[in-house]
Amino acid sequence: DAKTTQPPSMDCAEGRAANLPCNHSTISGNEYVYWYRQIHSQGPQYIIHGLKNNETNEMASLIITEDRKSSTLILPHATLRDTAVYYCIAGSNNQGGKLIFGQGTELSVKP
Amino acid sequence: GAGVSQSPSNKVTEKGKDVELRCDPISGHTALYWYRQRLGQGLEFLIYFQGNSAPDKSGLPSDRFSAERTGESVSTLTIQRTQQEDSAVYLCASSLVQGWSTEAFFGQGTRLTVV
Numbered sequence: 001d002a003k004t005t006q007p008p009s010m011d012c013a014e015g016r017a018a019n020l021p022c023n024h025s026t027i028s029g030n031e032y033v034y035w036y037r038q039i040h041s042q043g044p045q046y047i048i049h050g051l052k053n054n055e056t057n058e059m060a061s062l063i064i065t066e067d068r069k070s071s072t073l074i075l076p077h078a079t080l081r082d083t084a085v086y087y088c089i090a091g092s093n094n095q096g097g098k099l100i101f102g103q104g105t106e107l108s109v110k111p
Numbered sequence: 112g113a114g115v116s117q118s119p120s121n122k123v124t125e126k127g128k129d130v131e132l133r134c135d136p137i138s139g140h141t142a143l144y145w146y147r148q149r150l151g152q153g154l155e156f157l158i159y160f161q162g163n164s165a166p167d168k169s170g171l172p173s174d175r176f177s178a179e180r181t182g183e184s185v186s187t188l189t190i191q192r193t194q195q196e197d198s199a200v201y202l203c204a205s206s207l208v209q210g211w212s213t214e215a216f217f218g219q220g221t222r223l224t225v226v
Binding site: 049103 | 144215
């Protein structure tokens with residue numbers, strides 16, 4: 001699986017957009033980018049995933065650079081409930097589908 | 112049920128005892144995963160199942176750890192002769208199919224404390 005690099009922590013003001021970066025410079029052509037988050041004392045929660053194109057759902061947007069070496073998860077209007085550790089993961093079906101979690105970014109949304 | 116269910120939610124056991132942790136995946140999900148999360152740490156992959164088979168057991172930390180899945184449904188993670196370093200939250204996840212094109216749904220975990 002491609003290794004991902006994320007900042008260990010970030011702050012965001014409530015109501016503002018939270019932009020969480022992820023570097024995956026060694027990603028290969030068949031590897032997806034997945035984002036999960038883990039709110040304190042809960043199991044991880046799926047947010048969004050993509051391969052090449054930008055993606056948007058009810059939770060967030062995923063912007064993948066044209067060379068696919070990095071991506072940004074955007075929470076358009078962060079709330080206090082979005083405070084969590086956010087994990088960016090890259091991998092392909094060749095690795096059997098297991099998700100290898102890194103250390104993630106601890107996002108603190110502040111009032 | 113609507114989601115992945117794990118039981119028990121909490122387990123305190125004495126060092127040297129065996130424990131069984133149970134995971135009920137979402138109905139119809141063919142892939143099932145087990146992870147371990149020590150306090151303040153990230154998620155550590157243990158094993159995954161495709162149907163009742165476990166193609167990848169590479170994450171099991173020792174031969175004290177084993178897992179099985181039956182009926183392409185419930186899975187049990189067994190830890191024999193528990194040690195204090197086994198204390199962690201054990202998380203189970205399932206997905207509709209194995210692979211990277213589908214999302215995985217996680218349970219709330221079993222918090223294991225070995226005293």
